Amino acid sequence: MPDTVIELDKLTKAYGETIAVNELSMQIEQGEIFGFLGPNGAGKTTTILMLMGLTEPSSGIAKVAGYQLPRQGIKIRRLAGYLPENVGFYDDMTAYQNLLYTARLNSIPRGESENKVTDVLAAVGLKDVSDKKVGKFSKGMKQRLGIADVLIKEPSVAFLDEPTAGVDPEGVKLILGLIRNLSEEKKTTVMLSSHLLYQVQRICHRVGIIAKGRLVAYGSIERLGKEALKGGDLTIEVQLAEKSESRALLEDLRSLPSVKDVHRSGSALSVRCGEDVRPLIAKKIVEQGAQLLEMKLRDSSLEEIYTRYFRET
Amino acid sequence: MSGIFAIIVKELGDHLSSKRFTILFLLVYLAGLAGAYFGVQALISDPANSTGFSFPFLSLMTSIDGASPPFISFISIFGPIIGLALGFDSINREIASGTMSRLASQPIHRDDIINGKFLAGLVTIALLIMSIVLIITGMGILGLGIVPSLEEASRILAFSAISIVYISLWLGIGILLSILVRRTATSALAGIALWIFFSFIILFIAGLVTNLLVPMKVPITDNDPEIVTANDALRRSLTRLSPNTLFDEATIVLMNPTVRTLGLVIVDRPELIIPNPIALDQSLTLIWPHVTGLIAALIITFTISYLKFMRQDMRPSWE
Numbered sequence: 067m068p069d070t071v072i073e074l075d076k077l078t079k080a081y082g083e084t085i086a087v088n089e090l091s092m093q094i095e096q097g098e099i100f101g102f103l104g105p106n107g108a109g110k111t112t113t114i115l116m117l118m119g120l121t122e123p124s125s126g127i128a129k130v131a132g133y134q135l136p137r138q139g140i141k142i143r144r145l146a147g148y149l150p151e152n153v154g155f156y157d158d159m160t161a162y163q164n165l166l167y168t169a170r171l172n173s174i175p176r177g178e179s180e181n182k183v184t185d186v187l188a189a190v191g192l193k194d195v196s197d198k199k200v201g202k203f204s205k206g207m208k209q210r211l212g213i214a215d216v217l218i219k220e221p222s223v224a225f226l227d228e229p230t231a232g233v234d235p236e237g238v239k240l241i242l243g244l245i246r247n248l249s250e251e252k253k254t255t256v257m258l259s260s261h262l263l264y265q266v267q268r269i270c271h272r273v274g275i276i277a278k279g280r281l282v283a284y285g286s287i288e289r290l291g292k293e294a295l296k297g298g299d300l301t302i303e304v305q306l307a308e309k310s311e312s313r314a315l316l317e318d319l320r321s322l323p324s325v326k327d328v329h330r331s332g333s334a335l336s337v338r339c340g341e342d343v344r345p346l347i348a349k350k351i352v353e354q355g356a357q358l359l360e361m362k363l364r365d366s367s368l369e370e371i372y373t374r375y376f377r378e379t
Numbered sequence: 380m381s382g383i384f385a386i387i388v389k390e391l392g393d394h395l396s397s398k399r400f401t402i403l404f405l406l407v408y409l410a411g412l413a414g415a416y417f418g419v420q421a422l423i424s425d426p427a428n429s430t431g432f433s434f435p436f437l438s439l440m441t442s443i444d445g446a447s448p449p450f451i452s453f454i455s456i457f458g459p460i461i462g463l464a465l466g467f468d469s470i471n472r473e474i475a476s477g478t479m480s481r482l483a484s485q486p487i488h489r490d491d492i493i494n495g496k497f498l499a500g501l502v503t504i505a506l507l508i509m510s511i512v513l514i515i516t517g518m519g520i521l522g523l524g525i526v527p528s529l530e531e532a533s534r535i536l537a538f539s540a541i542s543i544v545y546i547s548l549w550l551g552i553g554i555l556l557s558i559l560v561r562r563t564a565t566s567a568l569a570g571i572a573l574w575i576f577f578s579f580i581i582l583f584i585a586g587l588v589t590n591l592l593v594p595m596k597v598p599i600t601d602n603d604p605e606i607v608t609a610n611d612a613l614r615r616s617l618t619r620l621s622p623n624t625l626f627d628e629a630t631i632v633l634m635n636p637t638v639r640t641l642g643l644v645i646v647d648r649p650e651l652i653i654p655n656p657i658a659l660d661q662s663l664t665l666i667w668p669h670v671t672g673l674i675a676a677l678i679i680t681f682t683i684s685y686l687k688f689m690r691q692d693m694r695p696s697w698e
Contacts, residue, residue, distance in 0.1 A: 115694065118484050120693035143485060154477020167385065170385035172486060173486070
């Protein structure tokens, strides 16, 4: 298997006049967890559908594990699992029967499939309800069953569309753990779309941000952070002991080189500046006789990167 | 190959265990058994004057001696409902419940999905028709104390085959509607509308159009015979656009061996017509266009479903 598992080159999908996905180009490596981010209607689901061979691209090239789409769609669907957004199951069948049907469709031999179904149900924590009808399942349970439905294929690529939407915190933890396991132990390549940024930040190696069908940013979270904040200001958060700040201190801080603004709320200060001037700030505070409790540079969190990109587009 | 097999097994299981099938099954059995019961009674009480004297087993399904409508008319009217009931929500329900995108993302060809669903419906229909026909024949053997002749058995078999094709056509129409219409309630209603159109309304329309194009004087005896036959031929051709008419005519010829023509014939010397039954191959020759018409309609319906379905995006849900 080549190291690049998913390869897009100027992939485009147009529905009449509207362009859902516009010349998308990117590569995803084996074993990587790739986060695919963007607001609703940005083209995330359409891209995944094209990669599974469920929708024909208008132009451009898409390859999964060396197989070209949509011509070799059936070969891709043999080794790739897909968890649709709002996954559905046959409500009048039990969880076990639903998964057994998936196993049959994947030509897993009869003897093997029954053990496999039991194993994956245990892995997602649904062993106790395996004989309950899916119609009685909560949204979170269905989502976990959806993960089991992907696991049963033992895929080498997994496309997960909003895998944690509508799931309670306990379930989210379980699902994120399963996804991380897939990548670390089974070397499965995972492409997941989400709008829940802090979760993506926790498990993704790299992310791509898509807006109106175009890829606006693509890379590791640190790199995107640096890029997004390039030329921008840093924010330093300072926490002082209560009532130890003074007007003189504020004036002093404002006079420091490259400091643009100082904000005060209670005993917390936030300093906006062009470069990292933490040593100078600390020195001033001590000189003014104030007590410094904590000082830190605000992270370039995914959320900040994300909002910055969307302010621009 | 194993993909389509898995789909057929699952769909067949769904059909056979559904409440919908239980209801259809009970209705068909009640109609078939009632017809057979009255047919047997009529034959036993007054064999010589009964309409079924020469072909008793055929009469069990065609007899109007009893209080219930004959089984062949029941199938003609109710058959479309059976087909529609098995097909009207086969695709749109899967899309609405979010199972279609999961199904389509498995390593199967997309046409396996509709082929599998159609074949499962076909097997269900065949089971239903063959079982009731065998039971009616069995009641005849028990009630009358004779066995059907080869001629009768062949005609009953041909009737079963045509019934299966006819109901499958409506299954195909149901599946097509479930692809074209998003809501299951709407596709059910559209199916019923088509059923009413092809069963009843087309008869009025055919009469209207015919009288417009080939007007006739009243009373009918004032007309030139050529006008009368032209009028009749046009009306028949128009009603034959309906699969229900094709089925009606085909089954009447098959199950009544004395029927030797469909439509009008002008007879100069009626005494030359001997009211004898005709042989099976002659009956089949007479209805061959009807059978090919039904099969052609089925193929056309299925082809449209296929083209529409293959082009559909397998989105997780309709937006």
